Amino acid sequence: xxxxxxxxxxxxxxxxxxxxxxxxxxxxxxxxxxxxxxxxxxxxxxxxxxxxxxxxxxxxxxxxxxxxxxxxxxxxxxxxxxxxxxxxxxxxxxxxxxxxxxxxxxxxxxxxxxxxxxxxxxxxxxxxxxxxxxxxxxxxxxxxxxxxxxxxxxxxxxxxxxxxxxxxxxxxxxxxxxx
Amino acid sequence: xxxxxxxxxxxxxxxxxxxxxxxxxxxxxxxxxxxxxxxxxxxxxxxxxxxxxxxxxxxxxxxxxxxxxxxxxxxxxxxxxxxxxxxxxxxxxxxxxxxxxxxxxxxxxxxxxxxxxxxxxxxxxxxxxxxxxxxxxxxxxxxxxxxxxxxxxxxxxxxxxxxxxxxxxxxxxxxxxxxxxxxxxxxxxxxxxx
Numbered sequence: 001x002x003x004x005x006x007x008x009x010x011x012x013x014x015x016x017x018x019x020x021x022x023x024x025x026x027x028x029x030x031x032x033x034x035x036x037x038x039x040x041x042x043x044x045x046x047x048x049x050x051x052x053x054x055x056x057x058x059x060x061x062x063x064x065x066x067x068x069x070x071x072x073x074x075x076x077x078x079x080x081x082x083x084x085x086x087x088x089x090x091x092x093x094x095x096x097x098x099x100x101x102x103x104x105x106x107x108x109x110x111x112x113x114x115x116x117x118x119x120x121x122x123x124x125x126x127x128x129x130x131x132x133x134x135x136x137x138x139x140x141x142x143x144x145x146x147x148x149x150x151x152x153x154x155x156x157x158x159x160x161x162x163x164x165x166x167x168x169x170x171x172x173x174x175x176x177x178x179x
Numbered sequence: 180x181x182x183x184x185x186x187x188x189x190x191x192x193x194x195x196x197x198x199x200x201x202x203x204x205x206x207x208x209x210x211x212x213x214x215x216x217x218x219x220x221x222x223x224x225x226x227x228x229x230x231x232x233x234x235x236x237x238x239x240x241x242x243x244x245x246x247x248x249x250x251x252x253x254x255x256x257x258x259x260x261x262x263x264x265x266x267x268x269x270x271x272x273x274x275x276x277x278x279x280x281x282x283x284x285x286x287x288x289x290x291x292x293x294x295x296x297x298x299x300x301x302x303x304x305x306x307x308x309x310x311x312x313x314x315x316x317x318x319x320x321x322x323x324x325x326x327x328x329x330x331x332x333x334x335x336x337x338x339x340x341x342x343x344x345x346x347x348x349x350x351x352x353x354x355x356x357x358x359x360x361x362x363x364x365x366x367x368x369x370x371x372x373x
Contacts (some may be wrong), residue, residue, distance in 0.1 A: 118357045130369040152361045164365035177338040
């Protein structure tokens with residue numbers, strides 16, 4: 001279970017170091033790779049989280065993996081710290097909080113756009129540009145496709161939702177007809 | 180006890196008197212009309228008178244007292260009997276009054292019972308009417324709810340069917356140009372926002 005407060009605290013510490021070292025992108029990539037590995041590899045996750053394995057064994061195995069992945073030494077130390085403090089299970093939360101913090105520093109907001117049919121590059125860039133103007137921040141969108149939308153697209157940035165899908169219009173029509 | 184003693188004395192005197200008279204009569208037969216006989220008779224008479232006088236002298240008081248007491252007792256007994264009779268009659272009158280009163284009381288109780296029974300009947304009837312009205316009202320409400328529910332269900336099903344048909348029709352008819360147009364419209368709206 002992710003403790004967001006705790007994750008934010010660790011992420012802020014990591015961001016501060018990243019700013020000092022001018023390595024925010026590198027740390028962000030390393031953390032993302034490790035989080036992805038933790039989410040996709042059940043064995044890796046089990047090794048990190050299961051208290052049966054001694055800390056030293058965890059550090060040794062994780063160290064060899066990190067070496068192969070070519071992660072930064074500071075990130076390696078950070079991971080060892082999380083293992084020592086038995087907070088390694090918070091890594092996905094820390095990764096998310098780190099990205100949010102970095103985005104916040106850089107004036108970036110992330111969102112997603114889902115359409116019934118894949119969007120063209122120019123359409124996606126127009127959506128991104130329009131949402132950047134509205135939010136006042138640089139918007140980075142992740143594009144998805146969902147045929148159940150029937151037609152149109154929906155964009156979500158932060159708390160804002162811009163829905164122009166046929167399925168939503170049909171649902172609104174259904175609700176209004178029901179009274 | 181006194182009465183018994185006086186009776187014994189009287190009986191004894193009577194026996195002695197009768198015995199004297201009998202002896203005199205017997206002797207009278209044997210020595211009739213002689214001077215001695217006359218003298219003897221005289222003394223017997225004197226003797227009898229003396230006896231009677233003595234009897235009167237000695238027995239007058241006790242006899243008078245006895246009969247006086249007896250009279251008083253009889254009077255008292257009569258008065259007591261009269262009093263008892265009066266009391267008995269009073270009791271009879273009292274019981275008669277009570278019986279009459281009881282009849283009135285019974286009548287009153289009967290009337291009250293009838294009144295109470297009527298009130299209870301009225302109450303039960305009123306309750307039954309209220310319950311019946313409540314049941315009718317509840318049935319009306321339930322029926323109205325059922326109608327509303329049925330209407331709602333029908334409406335929902337109709338809407339679902341209509342929307343389902345519309346969705347199927349759109350899916351069937353929509354093409355790449357339509358998609359593009361919808362996206363363009365969307366972009367125009369979003370770009371128009373501030």
